[in-house]
Amino acid sequence: MSSSTGPAPATPERERLVDQAYRQIRDAIVAVRLQPGAPLDEKALSASLGLGLTPIRDALKRLTLEKLAVTFPRRGTYVSPITIADEARLTEVRVELEGLAASLAAGRATEDDHRTLLERLADLECGSLERADHTELDARVHRAIYAAAHNDFLEATLNQYANLAWRIWNVGLEEQRAVGEHIHSQRAVVEAIVRGDAATARMAAEQHLRGFSDEVRSVVHARE
Numbered sequence: 001m002s003s004s005t006g007p008a009p010a011t012p013e014r015e016r017l018v019d020q021a022y023r024q025i026r027d028a029i030v031a032v033r034l035q036p037g038a039p040l041d042e043k044a045l046s047a048s049l050g051l052g053l054t055p056i057r058d059a060l061k062r063l064t065l066e067k068l069a070v071t072f073p074r075r076g077t078y079v080s081p082i083t084i085a086d087e088a089r090l091t092e093v094r095v096e097l098e099g100l101a102a103s104l105a106a107g108r109a110t111e112d113d114h115r116t117l118l119e120r121l122a123d124l125e126c127g128s129l130e131r132a133d134h135t136e137l138d139a140r141v142h143r144a145i146y147a148a149a150h151n152d153f154l155e156a157t158l159n160q161y162a163n164l165a166w167r168i169w170n171v172g173l174e175e176q177r178a179v180g181e182h183i184h185s186q187r188a189v190v191e192a193i194v195r196g197d198a199a200t201a202r203m204a205a206e207q208h209l210r211g212f213s214d215e216v217r218s219v220v221h222a223r224e
Contacts, residue, residue: 014055021051021059029068029079030163031136032170040069040077066160068167084217087168091213094161095206098142101158102189102205105148106198113148114194120144121190125183135166141186145205148193169216185211 025045028034040063045056060077063069071077105113120141127137142162146155185208192201 017051017055018058018062021045021049021055022062024049025056025059025063026068026163027136029063030139030167030170032167034079036079036081036171038079040079042077067164082168082171084168087165087213087216090161090165090168091209094158094165095209097154097158097161098145098209099202099206101146101149101151101154102193102201103198104151104154105145105193106196106201108150109148109193113144117141117144117148117190117193121187124186135170138182138186139166141190145189145193169212182208182212182215 025034025040034040040060042053042056042060045051046053049056060069060071064071064077068080069077070080109117120137124134124137124141127133139162143159146158149155185204188204189201189208192198192204
């Protein structure tokens with residue numbers, strides 16, 4: 001009988017630890033607690049997160065694949081740099097995919113999905129207006145929409161692109177100006193999904209995203 005010499009299969013516990021490390025480092029990068037260009041030292045992250053080196057390394061590999069981190073041979077891993085041009089290119093892709101997700105969610109969302117969407121929207125409307133907090137509350141609404149579309153491939157793709165965009169927004173916006181308008185446009189998306197109105201949901205999602213993108217670029221250009 002031959003014995004396997006390949007790597008040991010991932011266990012549920014190891015996957016849980018990798019996911020925990022990934023989420024904590026990702027959230028710090030997106031919220032800009034870890035600045036663009038900052039080193040992602042494995043030992044320092046292991047100590048600060050209370051996790052072993054193996055899940056930290058696996059999490060950094062995942063973040064590199066998702067373009068939130070970049071690895072240089074013999075130098076290590078760093079938080080990826082960003083430019084306003086990245087935001088424009090991301091928006092081009094996200095407008096199409098966000099509209100698709102909202103449209104699909106209008107036709108596929110369950111009653112549980114509707115409850116989650118309305119709960120996330122209420123959290124956004126009643127939550128903090130501080131920039132990073134507001135962005136995270138808005139992100140939770142978006143993630144609920146992605147899940148309600150019931151397409152794993154679309155959900156994974158949107159989450160990756162959204163994380164990149166939210167980080168740029170957190171860098172670009174020291175404060176949000178049109179918060180009320182932004183929340184109102186997000187409510188229009190959720191309400192259309194709950195009504196089952198796919199066409200309106202798609203249009204509202206596209207308008208919501210374009211509006212926020214325009215605000216980021218106007219703020220950045222005003223500083224130049």
